[in-house]
Amino acid sequence: MTNSNLTTRDKVLAAALRLFTAKGYFSTSMRDITHESAVSTGSVYHYFKDKEGVASALYQTTVARMCSEFEAIINRHESAHDRCRAVIALLLQLAEQEPDSMSFMLYTKHREFLPLERPVCSSEPFNMMRSMVETGIQRGEIVEQDVVVASSCLFGPAIRLITSHLDGILQHPPGHYLDQLWRCSWKAVS
Numbered sequence: 001m002t003n004s005n006l007t008t009r010d011k012v013l014a015a016a017l018r019l020f021t022a023k024g025y026f027s028t029s030m031r032d033i034t035h036e037s038a039v040s041t042g043s044v045y046h047y048f049k050d051k052e053g054v055a056s057a058l059y060q061t062t063v064a065r066m067c068s069e070f071e072a073i074i075n076r077h078e079s080a081h082d083r084c085r086a087v088i089a090l091l092l093q094l095a096e097q098e099p100d101s102m103s104f105m106l107y108t109k110h111r112e113f114l115p116l117e118r119p120v121c122s123s124e125p126f127n128m129m130r131s132m133v134e135t136g137i138q139r140g141e142i143v144e145q146d147v148v149v150a151s152s153c154l155f156g157p158a159i160r161l162i163t164s165h166l167d168g169i170l171q172h173p174p175g176h177y178l179d180q181l182w183r184c185s186w187k188a189v190s
Helices: 009-022 030-037 041-047 051-076 078-098 101-106 124-139 147-166 173-190
Strands: none
Touching: 009 030, 009 041, 009 051, 009 101, 009 147, 030 041, 041 101, 051 078, 051 101, 051 124, 078 101, 078 124, 078 173, 101 147, 124 147, 147 173
């Protein structure tokens, strides 16, 4: 979708994402967001009360999108093996195609400016990931163990690979490593 096809709200959120990722939340002003989005100041304040409102909407929109994506994965796949692999594949794809979104979710210390939002690791997408693992344990696909430990073993390496990509360390796009990463992660829990 081109910028001209975006709604005013979406333009503001896209601009805020770019700015928060490039400059940081505290170094970004509402004036910066207005200028970057090419939306009038009145429109920005109409949709969002203040910069915290923009950041909160961006966080909530991203979390809701991830929940929707994960729900689709759950509906498409029956086994924990296939669900968890699909989640990792999606995360690697998003890291490659939408690095600003992944950077905002993984690097930003949301609690510093969004004290009422849940920390990322206890947000609904992470809860859904843990639920997939818990289901796998209940069905015997994953060795019985603490769900948080199993989830960390299964998804933690993918998160670390994504941060390596965002830091410019990887020689190839994240998806290039999917099969190797998945073999190691699944072996750790199965």
